[in-house]
Amino acid sequence: MTTITLAAQAAQGGSSMSMIIMLVLMFAILYFFMIRPQQKKQKEIQKFQNAITEGTSVVTGGGIYGTVRKIDLAANIVEIEIAKGVVIRVDKGYIFKDPASSQATK
Numbered sequence: 001m002t003t004i005t006l007a008a009q010a011a012q013g014g015s016s017m018s019m020i021i022m023l024v025l026m027f028a029i030l031y032f033f034m035i036r037p038q039q040k041k042q043k044e045i046q047k048f049q050n051a052i053t054e055g056t057s058v059v060t061g062g063g064i065y066g067t068v069r070k071i072d073l074a075a076n077i078v079e080i081e082i083a084k085g086v087v088i089r090v091d092k093g094y095i096f097k098d099p100a101s102s103q104a105t106k
Contacts, residue, residue, distance in 0.1 A: 061094035
């Protein structure tokens with residue numbers, strides 16, 4: 001009788017250990033396929049935003065194409081010329097990519 005009880009307890013212990021291993025494995029897969037690539041993309045966007053200079057062609061988060069005319073680092077605002085004589089002010093955090101580099105990758 002005790003042998004059957006010990007065997008049942010060992011089987012349950014192995015089951016919980018395999019469950020823990022499965023959860024760790026699922027988290028690792030989630031990290032390497034979803035979280036890590038997103039962090040890498042965020043770093044690239046941040047690097048581009050910090051490298052913006054006057055005269056750079058950019059695209060805003062709203063899809064507006066333009067050329068940087070003035071950068072106010074204190075207020076974190078960028079003035080972008082979207083048409084001849086039309087200048088808008090945009091928060092630097094809403095500038096995501098350079099249209100020339102995105103066309104070159106296609």
